[in-house]
Amino acid sequence: MKIKINISSETVVKPIIAESILETGVLLNVSQAHFDRSHGEIVADVMEEHYEKMYKALSSRGARVTRLDSPIEWNEEECVECSACISVCPTRVFSLEEDYSLKVDKAKCIQCGTCVEMCPQRALTLINNK
Amino acid sequence: MVKKTIHEINARIRDGSVNVVTAEEMVNIVGELGPEGASREVDVVTTGTFGAMCSSGVWFNFGHSEPPIKMQKVWMNDVEAYTGVAAVDAYMGATQLSESQGMDYGGAHVIEDLLRGKSVDVHAISHGTDCYPRKVLDTSLSLDDMNQAIMINPRNAYQKYNAATNSSKQTIHTYMGSLLPRLGNVTYSGAGVLSPLSNDPEYLTIGTGTRIFLGGAQGYIVGQGTQHASAGMFGTLMVQGDLKKMSPDYIRAANFTGYGTSLYVGMGIPIPVLDERIAQATAVRDADITTSILDYSVPSRDRPVLRKVTYEELRSGHVELEGREVATSSLSSFKRARAIASELRDWISRGDFFVSMPVERLPGNTSSHAMKETEGVSFVSDIMSVSVVTIEKDASVYKAAKIIMETAFNHLPVVSKDNVLVGIVTAWDISKAVSQNKFDLVEDIMTRKVITARGDEQVAVVARRLDQHGVSALPVVNGGNHVVGIITSDDISKLFARRH
Ligand code: SF4
C-alpha cells in the first residue's frame, strides 16, 4: 500500500524517516519526494501488515501520515473528453478509445495529483490530495 | 467543370435528395473520386470544433424594473458584466472572474448555470437620474426571465492554433493547460481535419451572414473575428447565436488552474460544395495542417518556436522534441467535434437547416500587429541597484549581521571565491540563526536555491517572479552567474508609483 508522509518545516531537517525505519525494521520504498523551505512530502510503499507500526513511529516524530488507498476519481458527467489529462499523467492512466472517448485505468494511478490541476472541468478528484 | 448554386443545394435539402458528409468522410471521397467527381457527388461538407474559446460572452437584456434603473455596474452571481450601453443591457464575458470566488467561478459559469435552468443573483448600482431614479437593484433571474440572451463571441474558431510546451524547470499554468517542466508535455487545440476554417482556407463560403451550428442551435457568422490574421492562416470568426436555444452539451464552463475561466464552445460550419475547388479544400487531412510548438516558459509575445508539427503528429499522442518522445494532449474534444459535424449533417439531411452564402467575404491577407506602447518599457538594468553588497560563503554569521546593520541592505547575495553566486542570506535568516545561537558560517544558514533576474529582462516579468516565489529581492546576474546588481520589490513599486 501507499502512504503519504507530510513533514513540517521544524522537522524537515531531522532524519525521521531513517529513524523510523531503524526503530521498526520496516522497509519503506519511496516513490516520490518533494521538499521546500516550508514542508516536505513523501509518497512511499509499505506492506499492509507493517502499516500500523510505521504509522506510530512516524507520527510520534511529528510527521502526518495518510493512507493513499483511493485512486483518482473521474466524474464522467463533468468530463468533456478534451483529453488534456493524458499528457500529464506519469503512469498513463488516461488514453483515448477508438471513438475518442476517454478511457481511465484507475489501477495504474499513483495518486500524484498532477491531472487534478490539469483538468479544466474539475472532473478529476483525489480524496487524499490535501 | 462542376458548378452548383446555393439555390440548387437548398432545393435538394428541401426535397430530401441532398448528399451531406462530414469533413472527415470527405477525405476519402475526394481520394476516391477526385475533386471533380466529389463535387458532383457531395452537396455539403460539415465541420465541427469543440474547444475552450476565451473570447466568448453573452449580451443580456434584463427588462426594466419599477422604478427603472440605469445599470451602471452590474454583477451576476458576483461576476461583473460590462455595461455602459443603454439602461438594462450588459455583456457577460467568459473570462471575467467572480469577486468573491476568484478563479474558481467566472462568466463562463454564469452562462452555463443559466443554460442549465438555474437562476443567478443580479445586483446593479447606479447614480440615479430623473428618468431612471433607482440607485440599487437586487433580483434573481433565470434565462427565461431575460428578454434576450444573445451570445456574441468576438474571436472564435481559430483556423489553427499554436501548440505549447515549457522548457523551464517548473510547471507553469497557462490557458494551454499545465505545462510540465523540461519539455514534459505538449498541449494543442483545434479539430484538425474537422476544423471549419481549415476546410475553407480561402473563405469561399465562410463569411458575414453564413448560417452555422453554434452551441447546439442555429447561429450566424457576424464577420471576421478580432485579431483575424488571414495572411498567416490564423483567421478567426465573430459569431452570434441565441443562448436560450443552446444546450449545455455544447456550451461548457472551463477552469484552467492558475489562469482562470474560459468557455468550451461547440461550433459547426457547413461548407456548400459549389465547385471542385471547394471540394478539394474540404479534403484537407490532419497531415496537411501544420502549426508550431512554442515555448510558453518565455513570458513574451515572441515565444521561441521549437519546431513545426502537423496535426497528424500531435494527434498521434506524442511528438519528438530535442531527441525525446514527448506526450501530447489536446485541450479540445475531437469526440464532440465529430458529434457536432454529424449533428449538423443530420439537420441538413432532414431539411432542418439550409445553407447560405456570405453577404460579404472575410478579408484575406490581413495580419495582426503588436501593441504600440508609448510609455517605454523598463528593463531590470534601468532600475536595479548596482551598489550591491555581497558576502563570501565562508564569512561568519556575525560579519553578515554587521554588514546588514551598516549598509541597511536586507538581502546579501552570497558568493564563492571567484565571485559566483551560490546563495542568499536575509536579515531574517540571520535573526533566526542568532536566536538559535548559531554563529557559524554564512554558508550554513544561506538559501542555496536563489531566484535571480537578468539585466535585460523586463521589469514586469521580474515583478511576477517576485510575486510567484514570495520573495522581496532578486540578485541580478550576468551570463557567468556573477552578481551585477539587485532588484527589490521597493524599486519596482517606486517605478510604478512614478507612472501613476
Ligand atoms: S482533462 Fe478532465 S475534462 Fe479533459 S478529458 Fe481529462 S477528465 Fe475529461
Ligand code: SF4
Ligand atoms: S493522480 Fe497522478 S497517477 Fe493518478 S491519474 Fe492523476 S496524474 Fe495519473
